[in-house]
Amino acid sequence: MPELPEVETVRNGLAPVMEGDVITRVEQRRPDLRFPFPDDFRTRLEGQTVATLGRRAKYLLADLASGDVLVMHLGMSGSFRVEEDAASETPGDFHHPKTKNTKHDHVVLHFSNGKRIVYNDPRRFGFMTLIPRATLDAHAMFSKLGIEPLGNRLDGTFLSSAFANKKTPLKAALLDQGIIAGLGNIYVCEALWRAGLSPKRAAGTLTRKDGRPTARAETLAQVIRDVLNDAIKAGGSTLRDHAQTDGSLGYFQHTFAVYDQEHEPCHRDGCRGIIERMTQSGRSTFHCPQCQH
DNA sequence: AAGCGAACCTGGCTGC
């Protein structure tokens, strides 16, 4: 469940379990996910108190008392669930109609509060690693990341200057994590629809000749914030069988205007368009050819 | 330099 709103939803679910608690035991069930785990992964985690659980773009960052940061990325198919450690395991779960899919449980963190968090990731595009807090910002993983879309820097002026002279389509420019960090395929499609902008429009066309932002740039900045905030309020989007950390489902997918809505009528007032799917740089783009220009 | 396709993996769905 991996764009910014889903990662933020995960953070909200894990923070009460992790913050202020001690990691008592770590089960690392394979040597690697997307990358190998550090050799000393377990020993650097066990016995550590988690100070805070934060988020940067699509990365979860658990600050440890040792000064290390546990960096976690969900990739395409990663998810966390919270379970009771002590009791249960016994019959209780027997009533649940759905058998838990534990096949791809790769990491389990046990906490002093009697709970455990389980990381499951069928495709293994996610990863976990440890980086000292002091060197985090300089690390290659973060040094080239763009701005936080929900921070105070995203506005028309930022977009017009970041996109100036770019011929690349808006779709690709918005997916570029080096400009804005945290948007993915769903929310880029949704934001462009809200702004009435074509995914194919050259990114550079949001900048006026004098370098100042066009009205479209201002609108786009605003709807990006709106769509992310709306999605976070909804607990993110749930595709396929993914769930939040407590097993409940996000429901923003019921609000999609264009994503995964090919052949559906456009919902914009007065628009009679039909949503189309196309491929841009290898990924599906959904848009309304009638009202997005 | 920018921009595109391919690669990394597994699983679910569609259509023959």
Add this chain to the structure above:
DNA sequence: TGCAGCCAGGTTCGCT
């Protein structure tokens, strides 16, 4: 029912 083919929320590498 079986199986091939396509598709999936991300990121990075390597080739024009």
